Every structure is written in C-alpha cells, then in structure tokens.
Amino acid sequence: MGGPSVTAAVELSGVTKRFGDVVAVDNIDLAIADGEFFAMLGPSGCGKTTTLRMIAGLEFPTEGSLQIFGDEMGTLPPNRRPVNTVFQNYALFPHMSVRENVSFGLRMQGMSKSETASRTSTLIELVQLGGMEKRKPDQLSGGQQQRVALARALVNEPKVLLLDEPLGALDLKLRQEMQDELKTLQRELGVSFVFVTHDQEEALTMSDRIAVMHEGRLLQVGSAEEIYERPSNRFVADFIGQTNLIDGTVADRDTIVLANGSKVAATTGHVAGTSVAMSLRPEAMHIGRPEDIPATHATSSLTGTVTEVNYLGVALVYRIAVDWIELEVRAPTVSEVDRLKPGETASVWWARETAQVVAD
C-alpha cells in the first residue's frame, strides 16, 4: 500500500489485540488518510469492530503502535482522543432529550453555554432534526435516532469519525438514503470517516478505500475496484460480490490445470504446483454453444450442461454444470427463442485478464 506522504489520520503499526487466548486482531498495519471515507469490511468476528474500538480508545492494543495525526495514543482514554464514535444501535442516552444528547460532548468539554447552544442548533439543523430537540430517543424512529447519533458525534468536530455498523439497524430503503447522506456529509466536512460494516455492497458503494478483514487479519486494502477486480486471495474473491471459484493447480506462468485435468490459460502469479482457485465473476463470462467459442478463447473456456435459467429482467442467470462444479453466469437478456434451455450443452468463455488467480 503506497502510504501518503502527509501524516496519516490514523496509523496502526503491528497492532495486535488478544482477549485471553483469543487473538481478535492479528498484527495489523494500516494507514488511513485525512479526509478519506474508509471502510473496514468482514464477517462478524473478523476483528473490525475491535480495531475501531482501539482507535476510539475503548480497547487498548496488546501490542503495536496506534497513532492519530502522528500522536501516539498508547493507553490514552477515549475522552482524550480527537475522535468520536457513532455506536452500533447508536447508544443514545435514554434519559436525555435530543438536544441534551447532541450537546453532551460540548458540555463535557466545558464549552461556554452560548457556544454550546449555537453549535448544537447548527448540528441539529444539519441532520434535519429541527423541531425534535425536546424528544427523548425512544420517541424517535430508527432513522432519526441514527441522525442524533451522527450529530452527537459530529458536534465535537472530531478529526476522525468512527462508525460501527451505523446503518445495520435500518431497513433497506432508509439504509440506501442514509448511505447517500453519509457520503455527502463526509465530502462536505472533509473529515475522515472510518466505517465498520459486514455488508460488502455498502462498503463498495460508499468508500474511497476498503480494508477486508478475516479472522483478525487484514487481507487486502484498496479501492472498491481493486478489491472487486483484483482480489488478493480466495477469501476476498469469495466475500466481495459473487464469483465462481474454480480449483486448480498452477502448471506454469500462463497455465492452470483444473481439477478435471483440463488446462486453461491465466496469469497465474504463483509458482508451479501451488494449489489455487480461479475467480470468474458471473458477469465477466460469455455464454453460447460450443461452436460459438471464438478461436482466440479456446484456452479460456469451459463446456457443460445448462441446469437452470433464471430471468431477472435486465439479465439472465444461467447455472451450468461442468463436470465437478457448477458455474453461475450472468448474461444480457436475449429473446426466449435464442436462450439456452436446461439440458442443452453450453460453453462459457472469458477474456483472459478477467480471470483472477487467487491462493488460499
């Protein structure tokens, strides 16, 4: 990862967190740039939330260094760090009104009454909660609570905003709206947002860069495009979007021997004998009859039998059984007459560079 020359907003070097015998975060190096919308993505228990909590100061690393704008955090408590958190399920103070919730941080910092009042009002307007100042959290909808949580954190003008699954509790439509709002807000404020999610679609649509985590380890950091198109290993390829993973062994630099003995061409990037998987995105494959395979793609094709065809409006999803595996192929809709039908022999081929070879 090419680190930015300016000081990173957050920098983790060799950070490990153990809870007893459990290694929650395993030797992570990570630099988050100032003004970046950064997502930490992974299944539950992958260590993403623990990493976020360490940045917030709610946990301390067992080993390693954690810096915020060049300052070593060590065991500095959360109230002395220039970051604020939007908690999962918001953790709004139930005994305080919207206004009291939002102004809490300013009051704790001992800011003057007039300054507190004006900044609180500005933030309440910003998140469009004007007129609801006196309500208690339990009188608000999920989306409104979410906004209070945002305002409560942002009113302090943190250098980095941490968000722990902020949209997890919202229904789909609201979630999509809030995704846009968050993105707009982040661009306007120019503050780094570090955002934890298990929803890969959310991460892909919102973030400048994504860190994919699994079992406490950082597997890949990169833009949505990099991660989707050039996954660094099998887990990332499988976790991000949908893909067909075809097991095989590297024969030489340009050839993989698949499990059924057939040879396909691909840029392997691994030494001969390495067992790998070839990742083929459903939309990256072409489908046709065996005779349709272009001569140039003879070594980047597979032939099997159609088992299922699903109509999705804009696309058709074919499932094709090839000897030992089943492939999913997404192709533009064609008229019913031209469609391959279940039971028919079908071939798929792909551009060589779209096949990504990943090791375990």
Added chain:
Amino acid sequence: MTDTTTRDDSADAAAVATPELEAVNERQKRRRGLWLALPAWVYLAVFFAIPLAIVFVYSFATRNRFGGTDLSGWNLDSYRALGGDLVRAVLVRSVVLAVITTVICLVISYPFAYFMATRSTRTRNLMLVMVMIPFWTNFLVRNYAWYVILGTDGPLSTITETVGLGETRFLFTQTAVVLGLVYGFLPFMILPLYASIERIDGRLLEASRDLYATGAQSFRRVLLPLSMPGIVAGSILVFIPSLGAYVTPVILGGAKTTLLGGYIVTQFLEARNWPFGAALSSVLMIIMLGATVVYFRKGGQTL
C-alpha cells in the same frame, strides 16, 4: 348451515357476533386471573387488611382506668397526644437513624452492586448467593450475634484491649443500632441496585467517555440517573423497615435509644395504652405511605 341459501345471512350473523365473542373472551380472561390471584387476596385480606383496619379503629377508642380499651366514646385524644415532647424526641431519633442507615447502605452498596453487575455471569451468581446467605439464619439470632460481638466481654473489646486501646463501649449506643440496621438491611439495598445497574447498556458509559466525559462525569451524568429507579427502590426498602425497626434497637440499643418500633410496643405491652399505640402506628403508616408515593413518582420521572 346445511341450507346454502342462508349462507350469506349466517356470515352476517358471524360478523355481528364477533365483538360479543371478544367481550366474552375478555371477561373469561379477567376471571381466570382473578381465580389465580384469589389465595393471595384472601391471605392479604385476613392477615393484613383486617388487622390494619382494627388498629386504625382502636386509635379512636378510649383507654379506661384499668388499662383496658373501651370501644366506645370515639375521640381524637390519642392523636392529640402525638404532639408530646417524648414522642417528638423518639420520632426525630428514629428518622435520623433511619436516614443515616439508608445513606450508609447506599454508599456501601452502590460500588458493590456495580462491581457485581459488571462481572461474568458465574461470578455474579456466586456473589448473589453470598449476599443472600445471611438470610439463612434467623434475624433475631444474627442480632444476638452482634450483641455478643459488641459487648464489653465480646471479641471486639478483647481485641481493642489487647492492642491497648482500652475497652470498647459500642453496645447500647446509637452507633450499635445503626451498625445492626445497616448489617440487617444491606441486601435490600444491594439487590434493587444490582437489578437496575445490570439493565444499563454498558455502551452508554462508553459513549459518554467517547464524548469527553471523565469517569466521574460519566458516573454523574449517565450511570447515576439511569440507576435512579434502583436507588429509589433500595432506599425505600431500607428506610421503611429502619424507621419502624424493633428487634435491632431493642437488642443493640438498650433502653437509652428507644426508637418508634420499640416505643409503640411499649404502648401496647407496658403502658397498656392501646389507642395511643394504634394512633402512633396509623400515623407512621400514613406518613410512610405518603413518602413512598411521592418518592416513587419522583423516581418514575427521572427514568
């Protein structure tokens, strides 16, 4: 409904009948609850409500010359006698000791309840059992245990004498009474506090720390207000029995520190002034009831 021509009619009838069915169902549900609660109702009526009513009625009766009670010539004499100096002294002393007891219980219990509520389930249960263990021994016996410990021949005095601090004279002082009351009622404070603290989402405290609150501010602004229902409930559960306590003050306080409970008993058993004792009891009960209602309302608001 064998005739198909009447199908529409019967459908209408069913639609009309629905609210009635609901009403029947409601009534049955209510009655079911009533039957289940009946034993408790009967018990409370016979052993609580009726005796209470008798006490109340007696407070308006007249004490005759021989120390008996005449259930005639109803008057308010007993209530007038409540203004006496001795009564006031006993009342003030009782309230002061009950307040002191409640405050000490609260101060001791809060950190303990917080500690308990933030442990693992196993440790928690173990600690809960430990809090309950004293209940396995009779209250009277435990008070006599303190009597022995605090007495001039007791282990406490022996220790201070050996060390060279001289004889301790705790027994038959107000300190001994407060000590006994705190000891006896501590679990009544710990349990409701524990229950209310345990319910508080720990992330609220994290959120407050994240929003620049120090540990003390976090306690004052978040933990304390959110645990207020437990504080209110625990305080009531300690204050009320402390105010009317009988066994502990009598055993550990001796004659010099008569409290309300002991004073009332004296009216019934020694002074043989039942109407006065009954009036004292009634007033005490009404004050406590009033205080409880006010306190609970206030506690409910801070929620």
